[in-house]
Amino acid sequence: MSDNLKRAAAERAAALVSDGMRLGLGTGSTAAYFVSAIGERVRGGLKVVGVPTSEATREQAQREGIPLTTLDETPELDLTVDGADELDDGLRLIKGGGGAHLREKIVAAASRRMIVIADSSKRVATLGRFPLPIEVVPFGLKATEIAIAKLLKGLGLSTDLRLRNGKDGTPFVTDSGNFILDAHLGRIEKPDVLAAGLNAIPGVVEHGLFLGLATGAILATGEGLVELGQV
Numbered sequence: 001m002s003d004n005l006k007r008a009a010a011e012r013a014a015a016l017v018s019d020g021m022r023l024g025l026g027t028g029s030t031a032a033y034f035v036s037a038i039g040e041r042v043r044g045g046l047k048v049v050g051v052p053t054s055e056a057t058r059e060q061a062q063r064e065g066i067p068l069t070t071l072d073e074t075p076e077l078d079l080t081v082d083g084a085d086e087l088d089d090g091l092r093l094i095k096g097g098g099g100a101h102l103r104e105k106i107v108a109a110a111s112r113r114m115i116v117i118a119d120s121s122k123r124v125a126t127l128g129r130f131p132l133p134i135e136v137v138p139f140g141l142k143a144t145e146i147a148i149a150k151l152l153k154g155l156g157l158s159t160d161l162r163l164r165n166g167k168d169g170t171p172f173v174t175d176s177g178n179f180i181l182d183a184h185l186g187r188i189e190k191p192d193v194l195a196a197g198l199n200a201i202p203g204v205v206e207h208g209l210f211l212g213l214a215t216g217a218i219l220a221t222g223e224g225l226v227e228l229g230q231v
């Protein structure tokens with residue numbers, strides 16, 4: 001069921017793509033349906049270029065035959081389509097459940113439009129049920145962790161920070177060679193204040209709060225598609 005919903009949202013987003021577009025290709029199980037729908041259209045003659053937001057997406061896009069570029073060659077994109085771990089009605093997001101949020105945010109920020117695709121279970125009234133991924137440089141991990149915990153405490157938030165491990169029990173390493181601390185917060189009443197605080201901590205590379213980046217969302221429900229913002 002959930003896979004059908006993800007596919008439905010992804011196919012609607014793929015229908016927004018036209019010849020000549022420079023695309024940001026998101027990461028995760030929902031974005032993978034979008035990449036595969038674009039691959040099918042490319043094989044049918046659609047002319048686009050894509051910037052992948054992770055090594056996993058790069059590999060999939062290459063298998064699909066989608067022409068790829070980089071932000072160095074193509075620093076301005078027309079449209080990024082990506083999944084999310086949570087979104088609210090103000091199109092604020094939590095991303096990074098797969099650890100890809102650093103490149104995802106750089107790509108989204110370089111795009112004129114960012115459309116989120118998701119099944120409607122990702123929609124929340126208040127962000128924070130999904131643990132917030134915070135990408136940190138391995139150097140000075142403990143000191144960075146203490147600085148984040150101090151910030152969270154000062155904002156009246158839980159200080160439950162957990163270093164993300166990979167399947168083998170060693171720390172999960174992102175595509176950019178960093179670690180991830182997952183902040184189990186429950187509710188984030190003021191995401192902008194939290195984002196600004198995290199941005200000011202040395203050692204924090206990027207966090208999963210996407211504020212003011214998404215321009216629209218396509219959410220799939222059992223009864224059909226719901227759109228938020230500009231789609």
Ligand SMILES: O=C[C@H](O)[C@H](O)[C@H](O)COP(=O)(O)O
Pocket residue numbers: 026027028029030031082083084085095096097098099100101104
């Ligand atoms: O790091 C991963 C990305 O931010 C994904 O877009 C996010 O985790 C949603 O993934 P999925 O579509 O698999 O739920």
